[in-house]
Amino acid sequence: MLMENAFYVEFPTLETEDLHVNNFGHSVTKPCHKYGPAVRNFYLIHYILDGEGEYFSNNNCYKLRKGQGFLIEPDYQTVYTSDAVNPWTYVWVGFSGKKAKDIINNIGICQDFPIFTCTDGQHPEKYIEDMLQHNNASHDEQYRQMAMLYLFFSCLAKANKEHTGERTKDNVYVMHAIRYIQNHYSEPLQIEELARYIGLNRSYLSTLFKKHTGLSPSKYRIQEQSKSEDNRRKLNPPHRDRSRC
Secondary structure (H helix, E strand, O other), X not given: OOOEEEEEEEOOOOOOOOOXXXXXXXXXXXXXXXXXXXEOOOEEEEEEEEOEEEEEEOOEEEEEEOOEEEEEOXXXXXXXXXXXXXXXXXXXXXXXXXXXXXXXXXXXXXXXXOEEEOOOOOOXXXXXXXXXXXXXXXXXXXXXXXXXXXXXXXXXXXXXXXXXXOHHHHHHHHHHHHHHHHHOOOOOOOHHHHHHHHOOOHHHHHHHXXXXXXXXXXXXXXXXXXXXXXXXXXXXXXXXXXXXX
C-alpha cells in the first residue's frame, strides 16, 4: 500500500561546491507513514504544511505539527512518522557543500536542537514550491533553485532570530520539560518534580517555559491531555444505530 503521495527532484551530490541543492520535494503522507531508520550524507530540512507527527533523533522524540520543521544532519540515524489520526504534509530540501554547516549554525538549528517554528506570516514553503516548478538541471534553473534555497534559509533565520545566542541552554531546558510532560500527561503534574528532573529552580522553569510556549507547564499538560482524548475519540467513534440512517 502506498504510504505517501510525493513529488520530488534529486541531483547528484557534489561535495566540492560551497553549497549544492541535493533534492527537494512535497509529500502528502498516509496515517502512520514511517521513514527510517536512515542515515544521509547531506543536510535535510522538512517543513510541515499540515497535520502532525513525530521525529526521532539523538535518542529524543519531538512531537511536531503544522508550522514547525526539523533538521537532519549528515551521518545521524533518524526516524520520522506521521500521526495515525492527523498525518502530516510537508515539503523538504536537501543540500550539501563546504558552507552548509556554517549556514545551519548561523540559522540557529543543529542536531542537538533540530526543530524550529515559523509564525503564521512566514511561509518558507513557497521557496521550495518555486523549486518544484523550476526543477530541471539547466544553468538558469539551477541559479534560481540556489536563490530560493538562500531565501528559505533567510526565512528560517528570521524565525529563529529571537532565540539566537540564548538558544543553546534555554531551549534545551524547555524541550526537556515538554518531552517530560508529553510522556507523563496522564499523571498529575508536580512542578517541583519537573524542576528537579530538568535541574532548574521551580520559579525560573515556570518563567522560562511560559516565555517559550505561551503556557504554564500545568496548562500545557492539560492541552496535551485534551489532544490525546480528542485523538482517541477520532480513532474510536461512538457506535451509530444504522437503522436510523
